[in-house]
Amino acid sequence: MTTTERVAKVVLVDIEGTTTSISFVHDVLFPYAKENVNKFLRDSWKSDDTKQIVQDLQQVPQFADYKDTLSAPPAELDAELITGFVRYLIDKDLKVTPMKTLQGLIWAQGYASGKLKGHVYEDVPAAFQAWRDAGLRIGVYSSGSVAAQKLIFGHSIAGDLMTHLSAYFDTHVGHKQEQQSYENIAKSLEVAPEQILFLTDIPGEAAAARSAGLKAILLQRPGNAPLTDSQKSTYEVIPDFKPLYNLQLP
Numbered sequence: 001m002t003t004t005e006r007v008a009k010v011v012l013v014d015i016e017g018t019t020t021s022i023s024f025v026h027d028v029l030f031p032y033a034k035e036n037v038n039k040f041l042r043d044s045w046k047s048d049d050t051k052q053i054v055q056d057l058q059q060v061p062q063f064a065d066y067k068d069t070l071s072a073p074p075a076e077l078d079a080e081l082i083t084g085f086v087r088y089l090i091d092k093d094l095k096v097t098p099m100k101t102l103q104g105l106i107w108a109q110g111y112a113s114g115k116l117k118g119h120v121y122e123d124v125p126a127a128f129q130a131w132r133d134a135g136l137r138i139g140v141y142s143s144g145s146v147a148a149q150k151l152i153f154g155h156s157i158a159g160d161l162m163t164h165l166s167a168y169f170d171t172h173v174g175h176k177q178e179q180q181s182y183e184n185i186a187k188s189l190e191v192a193p194e195q196i197l198f199l200t201d202i203p204g205e206a207a208a209a210r211s212a213g214l215k216a217i218l219l220q221r222p223g224n225a226p227l228t229d230s231q232k233s234t235y236e237v238i239p240d241f242k243p244l245y246n247l248q249l250p
């Protein structure tokens with residue numbers, strides 16, 4: 001296991017498998033979106049936001065694949081067809097940007113009604129506080145939309161954690177396994193890439209971040225996919241944020 005230098009100006013955190021359990025995302029958030037997508041689309045079908053999302057969803061390459069799975073595709077585009085497509089994307093966990101935007105709008109209703117509360121591991125609020133006390137900035141980079149990120153941290157089981165966060169990035173900045181995305185993030189943060197520490201559960205994301213010059217550490221939270229010996233020797237692997245409570249500015 002390599003050991004990462006304990007200095008950074010910005011800590012960039014992934015959500016699912018890093019700050020938050022995979023189970024919360026897959027067993028609570030995704031089912032909530034699948035259950036409520038039809039009503040959401042019917043209620044808002046004529047709104048500009050929904051019209052834009054529907055238009056963008058039709059441009060997604062997987063839309064044609066989905067229609068091929070239907071024995072009798074509808075002649076006209078309607079809320080039922082888009083509902084089916086959204087559920088198809090969620091089942092395949094495809095991180096398609098307009099679907100992620102739509103999920104965020106649906107979850108907003110769940111958080112507002114109190115049916116949803118964002119899961120965060122117990123070491124997360126303490127780490128956020130310690131890093132901010134040490135003068136570091138904290139940013140989020142997730143495939144979930146920026147709106148969804150703000151909801152999960154703003155309505156978390158540990159209270160409003162948004163007060164700790166100063167930057168949010170989603171797939172509008174690029175996909176998480178692409179080097180260019182991390183270069184874009186460093187540019188946007190106005191920080192040299194090597195001053196950013198990225199925390200994630202996915203080795204492909206850590207590799208992309210590292211190729212852009214960021215530091216990267218892997219999380220092995222309960223329920224995360226097991227890491228190979230090669231991955232464990234390539235990256236520092238930690239079970240939670242506690243080993244990082246003492247991060248300092250360079």
Ligand SMILES: CSCCC(=O)C(=O)COP(=O)(O)O
Pocket residue numbers: 014015016017025029095141142143144145148149152176
């Ligand atoms: C922003 S909360 C929901 C997380 C989500 O939708 C998702 O796809 C998780 O992606 P991540 O990049 O955080 O692993």
Ligand SMILES: [Mg+2]
Pocket residue numbers: 014015016017018200201202
């Ligand atoms: Mg993740």
